[in-house]
Amino acid sequence: MGTFLLPNGPERNFWLLGSTPGRVTSKPVLRGKNADLWSKETLVTIQSLSAIEHILRHRPERILSLSCQPVTKPSPRLEEILFLAKELGLSIGSHTKKEPFSEPLIAHIKPFEYALWSDWVESLKDDPKALVLALDHLQDPQNLGALCRTAEALGVRGVLIPKDRSAAITPGAYHASVGAVETIPILQVTNLNEALRKLKEEQFWIVGAALGEGSKPLKETPRFDKIALVLGTELEGLKPSTLSTCDWLTEIPLKGKVQSLNVSAAGAILMFEFSRV
Incomplete structure (x- = not known):
């Protein structure tokens, strides 16, 4: 019945x-x-x-x-x-x-529809302040979905993911994002570093999350008007080529015995901080 x-x-x-x-x-x-x-x-x-x-x-x-x-x-x-x-x-x-x-x-x-680069970039031109998220070959659809959920909730203007060797928008990503992947622009790019360089031409500062030499604590990171926040994988972090593309490297100071965070947790902290500008 x-x-x-x-x-x-x-x-x-x-x-x-x-x-x-x-x-x-x-x-x-x-x-x-x-x-x-x-x-x-x-x-x-x-x-x-x-x-x-x-x-x-x-x-x-x-x-x-x-x-x-x-x-x-x-x-x-x-x-x-x-x-x-x-x-x-x-x-x-x-x-x-x-x-x-x-x-x-x-x-x-219907099959997921990725945003078109030209239309998306055009939508950012008149915005004096903007935060976008770029993911350097993230592999786990659950982490991708969780990051998209946080990004959508905080008003991030878009998420960039590589077309190859990266998690895509799967049913698992839908589940982890509670559907938020449908209400935030997500772009598949052939070359992430080339996409980041194009964002520089649009007055974006490329801020990478990385540990080690050359990285500054989050509180010392300038709150630029336009930021492309780049996150890497938990195991490898940002690739060397991506590190060289970044204008600034930042890290989250950890005060406990745990010395690492899940990428979705770290991304949530960083997006919240940079979305407050």
Whole structure:
């Protein structure tokens, strides 16, 4: 049945696009113009309730279909998301617990759309102050997603990632970012150092996070009007070629016995500090 019994109200039916009310389908129901162009290979499947809700509220046009496990008493959170989807005219199919989905609600969305460099740079020209984030071949999609979540929350203007040998926007990144990857410009660049040099031409200072000789404590780092903050991997840090591109190197003083931070934790501290300018 496609019927969901709400805890404090009458029985409500969730309509499926192109079907009769109260019926469900075990297959994804694609919606919108050119929906037939999307295949299972190109669809991105999101299983995070938080990510799905974020996309529903801010980028609903990106969702092709939703699928929910049949329930008689949905949680208040699930109930709210289902009503939001219905109000937006989205189709809701169904799936069973036997299928490889860990969450009660899943969303099939269009392939991720990276921002275009020319459009993005143009959007920064009239902004006297701006902070962008550049990631030097980060490998973990979870860290990528967590950094994008923090960046979006703090008003960072964009995230740069290399096209090759780097984590990309995967379902794992969607989950870790709670959908924030959809509401912040993310750019895939062929050559990160070349992209950073182009940002210098736009009056950005390139500030790299690095430990060791030549690096200054965070409190001694000038709060430049336009900053491109560059983070490296936890194991290797910034690559030598990236270090040479930076105008300034900074580090977070650690006072405890632990002498390193996860890159997403370090990035959160640095983005917060530089976003206060």
